[in-house]
Amino acid sequence: MTRALRCHALVLGLAAALALSGCGGGQAPSPSAGALEKAVIKVGTLPVPDAVALYIANARGLFAAEGLTVEPVTITGGAAALQQIESAALDVSQTNYVSTFLAVSRGRKIKLVADMYRAAPDTFTIMVQKNSPIRTVADLKGKTLLVNNLGNIGTLAVTTQLKAAGLAKTDVTFAKTPFPEMGNAITSGQADAGWVTEPFITANSKALSFRTIADTMTGPTADLPIAGWVATEQWARQNPKTLAAFRRAISKAQQIASGDRKAVEAALPTYTKIDRTTAEAITLGAYPSTLEASRLQKVADLMLEYDYIDAPIDVKSVMASPDDR
Incomplete structure (x- = not known):
């Protein structure tokens, strides 16, 4: 009887150890x-x-x-x-x-x-207001475009698309604005367009009826x-x-x-x-x-x-x- 109880305790101990080792998924x-x-x-x-x-x-x-x-x-x-x-x-x-x-x-x-x-595709795009006259990247010449940080991945991605459209970086004025604030900044006239990522692409499309004029992760920036x-x-x-x-x-x-x-x-x-x-x-x-x-x-x-x-x-x-x- 004592031996049986000891065996039972050993089995319970092993079971507990196994349960502990399996914690967390x-x-x-x-x-x-x-x-x-x-x-x-x-x-x-x-x-x-x-x-x-x-x-x-x-x-x-x-x-x-x-x-x-x-x-x-x-x-x-x-x-x-x-x-x-x-x-x-x-x-x-x-x-x-x-x-x-x-x-x-x-x-x-x-x-x-x-x-x-x-x-x-479509994870980093250039967006404008629904009624904006800007239809293509070439239309950005002389315009102000918002990025979340200057001299970083946003400006690099946009510049590659400017080059493809026959424009130089200097043809666009870049301004810094956090992603959550871009939609309102463009709506209020502080800028003409913005380089936007998710979830703000979806949010600006739904709440402000923004539209995308270009996917900036194509050509040299694909993937x-x-x-x-x-x-x-x-x-x-x-x-x-x-x-x-x-x-x-x-x-x-x-x-x-x-x-x-x-x-x-x-x-x-x-x-x-x-x-x-x-x-x-x-x-x-x-x-x-x-x-x-x-x-x-x-x-x-x-x-x-x-x-x-x-x-x-x-x-x-x-x-x-x-x-x-």
Whole structure:
């Protein structure tokens, strides 16, 4: 009888252990769990669709399965994020690739650690009011166009379309306005057009009857890499196991985001102002699960072509070593 009770207790103990190991989406712990240099990291994100994989990974226990706790921290933009990782206020952060390569060209010691978001058709467009006389990119000559940041990915994308239409960058006046404010700024006459991304493409179309005159992610910018995860060179070197754990989890979450639209729609309202109805309507970009130098090189080469940087950048030199995976 005693032996039977002991066996029963052993079975219950094993069952409890198995249940605990399955917490957080049923993910089994990684062999490296408990061996990380940092078990808790702060990760900067913007409340936009680009970063959805981070929240999917947290919700489904993908980070927990790696022995890693990720604390999202809302940031204001790529430039501020770089300062925060350099000051160690953040361990890893979202950034756009143009900001990253601009920083590298100025000697900043940073490393790309994972991919995040890539443009797709109709995800970054030039919009005008319904009754605007502007019908094509060529009609923008002498007009004022809003972008969320000057000298960054918006101006680069628009400039490629200006060139295709026979215009120069100087033929348009660029002005800086946050995406949420662009619609009202154009309506009030502060500008003639805006470079807009989702969910504001959908919002401006519905609420203000705006129309799109051009998709800026075509031709040389088709499938352009937009955003990724970045850390300092020092942090990547000092925390290889933590970096590898982050990469494994985020890659799995990117695969989920890429293959399951409903997972993205469910996650967006949890960290953005996008409600479920809007999440179902917006056009999404792509969520790559691997960081590929050949794809990212396209951004650096465009930046050189359009004088954003003075010398070529070998993107491979900006990527954290694959040996750290």
